[in-house]
Amino acid sequence: MKLTRHFLLTGTIVSAAGASWNLDAAAAPLPAVQLAQAAPTQPEQQKKPAAPPPAAHPAPPAAHPAPPPPPAAPPPRPAAPPPRPAPPPPPHPAPPPHPAASPQPQAPAAPPPPPPQREERLQEHGPAAPPGEVRPGAPNAPLQQHALPPNEPRPPGAPGANEIRNAPPPLSNVQRAAPSANPAAVPPPTQAIGRQEFLAPKGQTPTAGIEQLRGERREQREGNAVFIREPDRTIIQEGRHTIIRHNEDDRFAVGARNVQVERRGNESVSIVTRPDGVEIIDFEDANGRLIRRVRRYPDGREIVIIDNGFATVDPSAVFLDLPPPVIGIPPADYILDADNADEAAIYDVLEQPPVEAVAGVYTLDQVLYNLPLRALMPRIDLDITFDTGSWQITPDQVERLAMIADALNRAIARNPREVFLIEGHTDAVGNDIDNLSLSDRRAEAVAVALTEQFQVPAENLVTQGYGAQDPKIPTAGPERANRRVAVRRITPLIEARAR
Numbered sequence: 387m388k389l390t391r392h393f394l395l396t397g398t399i400v401s402a403a404g405a406s407w408n409l410d411a412a413a414a415p416l417p418a419v420q421l422a423q424a425a426p427t428q429p430e431q432q433k434k435p436a437a438p439p440p441a442a443h444p445a446p447p448a449a450h451p452a453p454p455p456p457p458a459a460p461p462p463r464p465a466a467p468p469p470r471p472a473p474p475p476p477p478h479p480a481p482p483p484h485p486a487a488s489p490q491p492q493a494p495a496a497p498p499p500p501p502p503q504r505e506e507r508l509q510e511h512g513p514a515a516p517p518g519e520v521r522p523g524a525p526n527a528p529l530q531q532h533a534l535p536p537n538e539p540r541p542p543g544a545p546g547a548n549e550i551r552n553a554p555p556p557l558s559n560v561q562r563a564a565p566s567a568n569p570a571a572v573p574p575p576t577q578a579i580g581r582q583e584f585l586a587p588k589g590q591t592p593t594a595g596i597e598q599l600r601g602e603r604r605e606q607r608e609g610n611a612v613f614i615r616e617p618d619r620t621i622i623q624e625g626r627h628t629i630i631r632h633n634e635d636d637r638f639a640v641g642a643r644n645v646q647v648e649r650r651g652n653e654s655v656s657i658v659t660r661p662d663g664v665e666i667i668d669f670e671d672a673n674g675r676l677i678r679r680v681r682r683y684p685d686g687r688e689i690v691i692i693d694n695g696f697a698t699v700d701p702s703a704v705f706l707d708l709p710p711p712v713i714g715i716p717p718a719d720y721i722l723d724a725d726n727a728d729e730a731a732i733y734d735v736l737e738q739p740p741v742e743a744v745a746g747v748y749t750l751d752q753v754l755y756n757l758p759l760r761a762l763m764p765r766i767d768l769d770i771t772f773d774t775g776s777w778q779i780t781p782d783q784v785e786r787l788a789m790i791a792d793a794l795n796r797a798i799a800r801n802p803r804e805v806f807l808i809e810g811h812t813d814a815v816g817n818d819i820d821n822l823s824l825s826d827r828r829a830e831a832v833a834v835a836l837t838e839q840f841q842v843p844a845e846n847l848v849t850q851g852y853g854a855q856d857p858k859i860p861t862a863g864p865e866r867a868n869r870r871v872a873v874r875r876i877t878p879l880i881e882a883r884a885r
Contacts, residue, residue, distance in 0.1 A: 560618070560636075563647040563654065569606075569613060570622045571674025574635040574656040578642040581838050584831040585779055592778035596820050603819075614819060619826065621819060627705065629755065630822045630851055632830065634676075638666045638844050640834055653677065666845045676750060681802070681845050689802050691845055692880065698746040708758035711742045715764070724790055725769040733793040736806070736875050738764045744878060744885060753807070753879050754850050760807070765874045766790065767858070770832060772869075777827035784835045790873060791840030797875070798846050803884070807876045808833045810851035813868040814861065818853055826851025832871050848876075 562573040586592045599616055606613045614621040619632045635656045639645050644659040656668045663684040669677040679692040694701060713720050715738075722735045740762040753759055768790060770783050798804050810829030812821040829849040836842040857868045877884040 566654065566672055566674040568673035569608065570620050570631055572618060572620055572631055572633040574633050574647050574654070575639050575645055576647050577645050579636055579639045581640045581834060584640070584834040585784065585838065588781045592773050592776040592780065594778055595775040596824055597775060599823060616823060619823060621822060628818065628822065630826045632826060634848065635668060637830055637834055637849070640838065679845060691803055692750055692805060694749045696747055697749045699748050699752060701749045704751055704755055706752060706756045706759065708756060710758050711762050713741050715741060720764045722766045724766050729789045729792050732766055732789055733796055735764050735766055736793055736797050739885060740878050747882050748879050750848065750880055753876050757856055759879060760874060760876070762879065763874045763876055765872045768871045768873065770871050772828055777824060777831050779831045779835050784839050787832065787835055787840065791836050791842050794836065794842045795840070798843060803877065803881065804846055804875065805877045805880065806847055807874045808847055808849045809872040809874065811856065811868060811870050811872065812854050813865045814854040814857070815864045822851055822853035825853050829871055
């Protein structure tokens, strides 16, 4: 049986042959508790009334002591302070206007509550209304609308005390849908996930690391393939290819209002409702391969962000024999160091066309697993550091994402169908399995930070870790430049109209 076709349909390539197209590595740590914003402090308890002062001249003793007075009633408990208004949830790109139709009566909108004071930097304004293409109606059967819960959760960054006590479980305990026919696929979650898995709390060191994962791995062999399972990932080794797979719905479910998974014939449909009412809908085939990703607005309109059905290259051919591209643009325009650039320069690189003509339309899997294909698009290297062996991103490193977040939001506001790849890389120190898992988790954590802190729409991002392949500086030793996270715009590779 051809396991490469059947099993390796959605992951991260780590080429065991390591040559010039080996992938890099992003070194440092990531998951933990809520980012930088602790729960609002409880009101101070009112002081108990002081005992009355002693009399100036004590009274003479009575002949018969009087019975002790009954105990005084306890002082009244202070009234609870009025609840703090919840701030508006992170915005998605505003839906395009409806085609001409009879206007529906709308109730007058209540004035927005004042935003809470926060120490973290928040985006001042959301992306403008997207001019992108809208497809009314559901792509298959009508999707179920999710009613708002009676107590709407606070948006990320402003947790209440109950939210901390009732925080979603860690990834290792997340409930998931039934496995697909592909043993390498990771089933989608069926519940919300806490962002503490990805973002370290302010003032605390990251708590999740690779040492813990080693004890949770389980290995299974099937024919020539080896599957190494972690609680939320699968690493597949076959021949000269080693890839890692995760489920993007884990990231969408961070702070979600509702998570639902449905079976529709041979397809699995995941519907994640974000706090602002926008639904992210992923359609997967029986092997867990992404077919289509849709953003659905509360009014029912949809924008298709990824559609692998338009691929002109055989989708079953995951690994392609492609030559490296010839780079005909200045190096600074092809690989930009974000630390030495402003937001305008970052945006310019994100809007660059492919460095060579693209021969066809590719699936997302083909883009993720073939470096010569990804290398057609310029990239931006982010100088984000993590604690050794960890993938949780700390608040000081989150702040370093401000400019790239502004550029991403600007690009998505211009075209709501844009897709950006967040890559994780490590250096060559350590074993390949650890580096692969660590790089994949670090890329995911950066994407979570971009969404939770800077409101970059999660559905316009994809993440992938590449371990120690594609080093920026070829060396087998420790190298900070090889431990990085990179960003590429990949829309022109998966959509012909974006070229």
